[in-house]
Amino acid sequence: MELEIERIGVNLIVRIDGDLDLHTVDTLRERIEERLTGELGIQNMILNLKKVDFIDSSGLGFIIGRYKQISNHGGKLKIINVNDSIKQVFKLSGVLNIVDVFTDEQEALQAV
Structure with a gap:
């Protein structure tokens, strides 16, 4: 798993590959937490799932946890580039x- 942040x-864009x-959510959680606690003024998070198959x-729990963390501070969590099978999992769960799910980073940035 690769991660680019x-x-x-005021937006933190997290690109997951x-x-x-x-096996991966603990590392993701730790790396994102480092950025959220180490930098002042971050309000929103955009998760780019273009390279997630x-x-x-555990992954759903990770997303719900980031949603709670961001929304408890008045921010918004946006998800972009979701393939059809993961979108179905999101729908069922x-x-x-x-x-909110968007098609690309620009669209998500304009919506926050």
């Missing part, structure tokens, strides 16, 4: 009821 203004599962319940 970029800050644009690999599966979101039991698989997500399990209820993630689509709490998180």
Whole structure:
């Protein structure tokens, strides 16, 4: 799993390359937490899942946890570039009821 994190203004963009599962979520959580606690003024997070092909319940828990963390501070979590199979998992799990999904980073940045 590879991870690229970029800050644009008050937005933290997280680009994930690999599966979101039991084997990867702890590392993801730690790296994102470092940025959130180490930098002042981050309000929103955009998760780019363009290179994610698989997500399990641990990955869903990771996303819901980031949603709670960001929304508790008045921010928004946006998800972009979701393939059809992961979108179906989001639909069945209820993630689509709490998180907005966009097609690309520009669209998500304009919506926050």
